[in-house]
Amino acid sequence: MDKEVRKLIREETQRRDDSINLIASENYASKDVREALGSVFLDKYAEGYPAERYYAGNGVIDALEKLAIQRARKLFSVSSGEWDVNVQPYSGSPANLAVLHALIPRGEKIMAMSLAMGGHLTHGHKASVTGKIWEQVPYGVDRLREEIDYGELLHIALVARPKCIIAGGSAYARKIDFKRMRTIADEAGSILFVDMSHFAGLVAGKMYPSPFPYADVVTTTTHKTLRGPRAAMIFSKKNYSPAINKAVFPGIQGGPHMNQVAAIAVALHEAGTPAFRKYASRVIENAKALANELERLGWRIVSNGTDTHLFLVDVAHRGISGGVASRELEKAGIILNKNMIPFDARTPGDPSGIRIGTPAMTTRGMGMREMRYIAGYIHAILLKKNVAETKKMIKILAKKFPIAR
Ligand SMILES: *Cc1c(COP(=O)(O)O)cnc(C)c1O
Numbered sequence: 001m002d003k004e005v006r007k008l009i010r011e012e013t014q015r016r017d018d019s020i021n022l023i024a025s026e027n028y029a030s031k032d033v034r035e036a037l038g039s040v041f042l043d044k045y046a047e048g049y050p051a052e053r054y055y056a057g058n059g060v061i062d063a064l065e066k067l068a069i070q071r072a073r074k075l076f077s078v079s080s081g082e083w084d085v086n087v088q089p090y091s092g093s094p095a096n097l098a099v100l101h102a103l104i105p106r107g108e109k110i111m112a113m114s115l116a117m118g119g120h121l122t123h124g125h126k127a128s129v130t131g132k133i134w135e136q137v138p139y140g141v142d143r144l145r146e147e148i149d150y151g152e153l154l155h156i157a158l159v160a161r162p163k164c165i166i167a168g169g170s171a172y173a174r175k176i177d178f179k180r181m182r183t184i185a186d187e188a189g190s191i192l193f194v195d196m197s198h199f200a201g202l203v204a205g206k207m208y209p210s211p212f213p214y215a216d217v218v219t220t221t222t223h224k225t226l227r228g229p230r231a232a233m234i235f236s237k238k239n240y241s242p243a244i245n246k247a248v249f250p251g252i253q254g255g256p257h258m259n260q261v262a263a264i265a266v267a268l269h270e271a272g273t274p275a276f277r278k279y280a281s282r283v284i285e286n287a288k289a290l291a292n293e294l295e296r297l298g299w300r301i302v303s304n305g306t307d308t309h310l311f312l313v314d315v316a317h318r319g320i321s322g323g324v325a326s327r328e329l330e331k332a333g334i335i336l337n338k339n340m341i342p343f344d345a346r347t348p349g350d351p352s353g354i355r356i357g358t359p360a361m362t363t364r365g366m367g368m369r370e371m372r373y374i375a376g377y378i379h380a381i382l383l384k385k386n387v388a389e390t391k392k393m394i395k396i397l398a399k400k401f402p403i404a405r
Contacts, residue, residue: 020374020398022336024310024357025170025198027227028364028403029263030270036263037229045255049245061258068261071268072233075204078212084241086234087264088248088256092197092221095232095248096122097130099217102247103191103240104163106133111162111190113148114138116340116348118172118312120195137162141172141342146303148172150180157188167211168195171339171355173306175209182214191240193217197232199308201225201359204271205280208308216240225283225309225359227276228267231260279362283309286358289368293375302341302353309359314341315382316352323350325382332381333394334374364401373397 001009041064047054050062068087073080089095104110110130113119117140121128124136137160142149157165165188167181178194185192194211200220202208211218218235222228236244249256270276284307291301291311302312315325322338329336340346341353358371374397380390 016403018395018398019333019335020377020394021360022334022356022358022374023360024337024355025221025224026357027201027224027359029223029227029229029267031404032266032270033227033229033263036266037259039259039262041262042257042259044258046258047249047255049249064258064265065256065261068265068268071265071272072235075268075272076210076212076218076235078235082237083212083235084238084245086236086241086245086248087231087261088253089219089232089234090253090257090260091230092120092195092219092232093122093128094252095219095221095234096120096195098247098252099193099219099234099236099244100130100134100164101251102243103193103217104134108134109137109160109162110134110164110166111137111139111157111160112166113169113172114140116344117141117169117342119166119169120197123166123169123195141303143343146342147174148176150177150184153181154184154187157184157190161188162190164191164193166193166195167215168197168199170198171310171312173303173308173311175307176211178209178211178214191216193219195219197221198224198310201227201271201276202280202284202308205277205283207277207280207284217244222264222267225280226267226271227279227359227363228271229260229263231257231264233264282367283358283362286362286366286368286371287311287356290356290358290371290375293372294378297375297379299379310355310357312339312341312353312355314353316341316346318382320382321346321350322353325354329354329378329381332377332387332391333398334378334381361401364403366401370397370401 045055046058046061050065069085072085110124112123115125125131139153165185192215194215197220199208221232223230287306300314300317326338339353339355340351344352346352
């Protein structure tokens with residue numbers, strides 16, 4: 001490889017090894033996943049679907065795509081009689097766009113948690129193409145408990161009568177009651193679309209409620225808690241899948257990245273093992289331990305805790321902005337992101353909160369004891385106590401839990 005890129009790879013490897021990664025949407029894929037990504041599948045054009053390709057030479061590719069689909073159904077315990085799976089989306093954003101493009105006429109209403117309350121850009125935010133093509137009807141959390149208020153949600157849905165209701169987001173720490181979401185969708189005459197990108201690995205590990213008994217469509221990225229390659233999948237009930245497949249290709253995408261599909265297949269296999277189930281349980285255990293310890297140190301945790309791999313800390317409560325907090329922590333070797341909190345009085349550019357997640361450090365083998373250390377380090381850095389000493393300890397702790405190569 002050329003020297004310049006080689007050098008950057010070396011630098012990034014060093015950066016990762018030396019820091020504590022609390023970005024809730026990140027993880028470290030296995031060597032097998034990376035090997036599949038760099039495999040010969042990288043080079044093949046395979047526009048179309050198994051047995052319906054536009055190019056020759058796709059016999060092996062067909063077997064690969066069918067294997068990935070079969071493993072996806074098996075992992076989430078869904079039957080081939082009821083659910084189809086599309087494993088071609090390049091990532092979560094095109095997957096969500098494809099679902100909306102397939103099922104929702106232009107200009108119609110889509111109801112989703114607003115970005116500011118913990119939703120995702122691709123659920124109809126104005127800055128996203130989804131917010132330009134469709135009209136978002138936002139919902140959020142209640143002020144007191146900072147959890148979804150299903151009564152309010154029903155009320156909004158009955159007034160707006162959206163074509164679909166999206167459940168799932170990127171900064172919501174609590175379990176979602178999919179059964180109630182189904183009832184609300186039925187009463188409003190809406191499709192129930194669950195975006196499980198963040199918690200898919202927890203569903204796979206049976207540590208979070210499965211949306212499949214209730215949803216019409218489920219999308220997920222494969223690189224977050226699921227710990228696979230950067231890619232996505234769309235599960236849909238049989239009546240929706242022909243339109244969705246057409247929306248993915250040729251609607252939005254061209255040739256599928258078959259190396260990603262190979263890596264998805266590998267990750268789905270890994271996620272079906274008892275070791276992964278243990279991992280999912282430890283991810284949540286660690287998030288709870290970290291949130292509890294921060295709370296003990298006087299930090300306000302949004303919704304008072306977490307059921308998942310992530311939570312939000314209201315740092316503005318102690319007079320620090322989310323932007324300043326994430327910058328100071330980065331300088332000390334703790335990597336996370338600033339985040340809006342519900343009813344945020346500050347701006348998205350410098351919000352009141354930080355988002356903390358445990359999938360990556362749990363992959364590196366950390367447990368509850370290390371979570372308590374990390375809480376102490378965050379506390380020290382943000383309150384500027386023993387900064388130099390704390391930075392050293394952060395680096396030592398990170399190095400004690402190397403990333404598997
Ligand atoms: C991460 C995420 C996406 C988008 O995924 P990309 O792969 O970054 O495009 C979509 N929806 C939710 C809820 C997410 O968390």
